[in-house]
Amino acid sequence: MKPWMNKVLSVDERVQRLLDAMTLDDKLAMMHGGTPDAALGIPALKLNDGPGGVTGPEEAAGTQLPAPVALGAAFDQEAAYRYGEIIGKESRERGTSLLLGPTVNIARTPLNGRTFEGYGEDPYLSAATGTAVIRGIQEQGVMACVKHYAANNQEADRFTQNSIIDERTLREIYLPAFEAAVKEGQVASVMASYNKINGAHGAENQPLLTRILKDNWGFEGFVVSDFLATQSTVKSIHAGLDYELTLPFKRYYGEPLKEAVAQGLVPISLIDASAGRVLKEMFRIGLFDRAPGEGMVPAEQLTMREEEALRLAEESIVLLKNEGGLLPIGAQGTIAVIGQAAVHLIASGGGSAHVPSGAKGTPLQAIERRAGKGRKVLYAQGTAPVPTGPSFVYPSPLAFLTVPAEAFENGLAALSYDTPDLSGEPVRAETAANLNINWQFAGVPHPASARWTGTLVPQETAGLFTDFRRVPLMAGRRARHR
Template identity: 45%
Template sequence: MRRKLTAGLGVAASLVLAASLVPSAAMATPAHAAAGRPWMDRSESPQQRAQQLVAQMTLDEKISQMHTTGTAAGGIARLVPGIPRLGVPDFRITNGPAGVGTGSVPTQPNATALPAPVALAATFDTGLARQYGTVEGVETADVGHSLIEAPDVNIVRVPQSGRAFENYGEDPYLAGQLAAANVRGIQDQGVLAEVKHYAANDQETNRKTIDEQVDDRTLHEIHLPAFEAAVKQGDVAAVMCAYPSVNGDFMCENRYLLTDVLRDQWGFDGFIQSDAGATHTAVGSADAGMSLELADNGPYDDQLRQAVLDGQVSEARLDQLLVYRLATEIRFGLLDRAATTTPIDAAAGGAAARTISEQSTVLLKNAGNQLPLSAGDLHSIAVIGQYANTAYPGGGGSSHVNPLYTVSPVQGIRQRAGSAVTVTTADGSDTTQAAAQAAAADVAVVIVSDAEKEGSDRPNLSLTGNQDQLVSAVAAANPHTVVVVDSGAPVLMPWVEAVPAVVEAWYPGEEDGNALAAVLFGDVNPSGKLPVTFPRTEADLPAHTPQQYPGVNGTVAYSEGLRVGYRWFDAQNIAPLFPFGYGLSYTSFRYSHLKVTPVLGTHGSVTATVDVTNTGTRAGADVAQLYLTDPAAAGEPPLQLKGFQKVQLAPGQTRHLSFTLDQRAFSIWNSAAQDWTTVDGRYTVSVGDSSSNLPLRAPVIATRTAGVRYLAVTGPQVVAPGGTATVTTTFTNTGDYPASQVRLALRAPAGWTVRPEGPVSLPVVGPRSSKGTAWRVTAPAGAAPGTVALSASATYHGVDGDATATGAASLTVPSPSLAAAFDNVGVTDDTATDAGNIDGTGSSLSAQALAAAGVTPGATIEHGGVSFTWPAAAPGQPDNVVAGGQVISASGTGDTLGFLLAATYGPATGTGRVSYADGSTQSFTLSAPDWYSATSTGNDVAVTMPYRNKGGNVQQTHVVNVYYAGVPLQPGKAVTGVALPDVSDTASSGSPAMHIFAMTIG
């Protein structure tokens, strides 16, 4: 249902229902549905309609629907052209998350510039989050678009991040509740919301290449809950996969996070879209579940069609990816109505922007009741700073909104102060002049700012330029100095002790000046709370080593684990400058009468009630915050936010608030079970108005918990043809109640045999215990090299009734030799070059050039102290392995495992594994320089050729190389196998691929 935003008589915008623009399923089927378009029949489900529609598309039409195209203001056009013959309209996407952005049109439209999302987070108000979404949704529809890329819910792990202003702060619970409300506000308007950037997109430095190493528990407890809330509570239509790798897999190819977690664990039924240019391979992204690529001429354009024709992506998989998106569009009525454009209601959007900005403003310091100002007591005000005469609507990058109008701080203050008060202004570039102007005024308001933008991080948390010196000079000149900070994240404040009042206004949007004046003069009582911790120094931050940020050798270690933001400061007992949840008021509040359900039972919940009283003389709002402390055995940080409520109170008024904490609030993530479980023990509920001011506490005892039951499958990674491996299935019960009637099963592919070596029926598995069974798994004598899947199950009776746990593992049948695994043609005769394809574009080594260098099929090459046999393959036949995790049988004892290899499209690096006869393994890192690089220091060149072959019997004069790499082996141990690094053959998309020609032990 589309809601129209209208301006009210006051500063707040009100929402009124308008006529529904989303056709009802009960409406009559249009005539064209009966005329050969059954997918237009609204009595069918969105899934059925989408399936019928996709079934009528040609392959080229399907490919056209898998990626955006064209150009727009600032870069890639967010347009998927329609298919007129099938009645499929254009699908148009606009940037977010601070309002309508560039979208799919050449000229960016003007729209309401809302305060930055971090400002919305500072309101701690889900009602305002929904109103924020309503503005976004209404105006997205007004400019004729179908989807807005919002909200952005990445955790502010690194406050230097250039996009911290787009996020909802450092706490996953706060971000999740605001995200769900924002999504509902957007989607109530009949347009799609898209939560981003999934997942761990926490820095701009090297964002397209960085590998975020995050343990599974930290992912689920810190970096994923806000996305989960958007899915489960907000029913978000779309999810954007991000640029970075997470644990070695690029996010848009990360099957674990896109399929196992997003779809299987959370039940997401919308579609997945890439960030702009974040797709690396068509096959990898299709396998992971990505439905739409945000790019023109990317892998879903130039690779996907051929991948379908080659059978690398089945057409059934392609159809399913299309159905995900089209069913979502149909659910929102986008197939049943034509997009139209409508003039944006500037007054209504501006009123909402002003309310949100007012409610987000945080009063950080107010010594001597410097604020609020009284116009009747003032004669002059000096407003100083770069943004005194210019509104600061938002940060830079794709979230930029062209505002319909702006109100600068000077405009807002001058209008509110009235004609009897002289308001002077200076940009602060001349510190001496600014100090003199401040000295001549009754009050000085200094506006300072940081500069955040997509694409780069701030070098540090200090204010840029002369701003710190400016504040100090003005404060020395005028004891009545108010500092207003327009920032998207924490900044350092070396001058904080010298000024009586400090206000954090964030990036306040187009109504900047009016909102600021309302707070400074007390028309609005400040009630914003910090959604991020402000540190005293950068050394106090959780990510304070190069390994943690910005990363070393392309990898970032999330070694702070669960201790992000205030969790870190509490755990390390570090006093911040201003804590999470903090914010002063022009009035005062008292918290009293906390009552909490004393015992948490199985599948139970806890109710906490508290009274909040306004003990001051002004009306105002405060945010009641509830935190939970877990038992020490849980291994959690000292405090975690689990509830918040914003309450408006008149002087002397008391409100009775109630919080409900479900079982999830008392649960930690169990990575082995891939589920949530509760730890027995004493929990503490604390309530107050910030993470550091919690005057009320009460215990909750979790005496017996259900826990989770899971099945683990372990065994060797390799089994030879005809060989036998021992695989163990272990059933674990983490709860306080027994699991009975447990029956285990293990299944392997046809032709394999599976025999248990122990009991498969277990009468009982007691509380917090495990039992298992070993199985003998035998491979067929003729088993082909490759990986096979084993699946296990355990049926049981537990406290919840009958249930099933599942597990899985894989066994790899090795290739008998490296030559048996050859899958690429790297060498061709100069007169027949078309078979070559070492780089994905038809290039190859020249057999003649190799021969001139003394290398012929089957030749012996001595290098690095080891002896290699060059592939005996004739030119034009497979002669190398593209390293993709293959396991190769090997035998021998020596000091070195040697390789002859080369990479294409840049250097390639990956991790392999050596297996020894005693059952031990050894990991190793293997690197290959680019074959096309000229000989250079540091590259151990084994063979150099003066030219290479290209398709059509063309020789290109350029030095190409084969390199040597050696891996030290453990002394005296016999090698039985080598698992090659998994460096996919992605050369055709411009990503490195590793080619191995020979391997030996010497």
């Protein structure tokens, strides 16, 4: 038996014995999602998003829970624990070892696209709710990763904007929920945010990652960067970043970190500390001592958990008394249903937090049934559908395809480049129906650029354009991330 597999030893002893057996490459693999030597018997570290339920493909769908912000409205830690318990159980069944959630950022603007992932604008409520969710997740044998640390509270320029916040405001508004996650929730991991905080990006912010998180709060887990949020190699690891979440073509850890060690810019003690933090949490949560999940949520469990999700939704509803008949609610009249969630089964939001639903019906259908034949129900989408995943994926240059000629009449010819100025040969070509692009999370390398070319055919003519039937269109988009 390998010495680190001896459960009689303390967690720290098991970690140290494993580190002693690992090469530098093995340790670096633990810091960027690589694969250590299989002979070491280290379980695969499988990550999954999941602040509102375990995300994944339709065929492996879990329970679509109410939006986290709705859970916050329940003001109920017991309900929050049950919420996390469902996520934890389904994560374990799916084979997930690190669940990227919960989100405890404070709601500061309604225009923030991630507000639905948190628990509202109150630091105390966010701390109490988030801590209960973490306990529910981790008591099922899955590591939680609280995010996004810190002050990640707006949509505009959220990858680059600088949040300038004094120490008192940080400590009283933006950090209490993270502090509670560490001290009370014993969370395994903390995710560093994209934005700058007082001039330094979250993933290389030494005051936040080391002085406050690890020194002041005594955090013993590991720090993960948000996806593609790492900005440097040497500066990040010295600041306190332990694990880089990224893509192979944009990596600051791995080989660049190995070179930094060879040049004497990063001491091996820092590598041991970061890799050891990851291993310690894996030992603590029990990943070394059990078989991974089967990869699917059992159908019979899914049915029971959907019923629990309904109860959680009911507990989050805030009721208003209709005094004096102010609201036009009665047995007669037309019912207006507005919003994409009425037909798209999106309980919270899209993007990385979207959870597929296995439900057969829609809220609109339920309203129509309840209204009966005697009442008219009108539906309007209201806004464009929330994207549930990337719509413009960047593959390898080998995936270059010839654009069909008809694309210029029907749809748009979409070309992507791995340069910031549309130069060089395109690395991807496809026909796009429209310009509904989820650019940041499409796996596009940065810097990068893309061009969409096509012909718009107006349905009507008027005024000066009476004889102008076909309008050429060319649109370009560049992505620059420093």
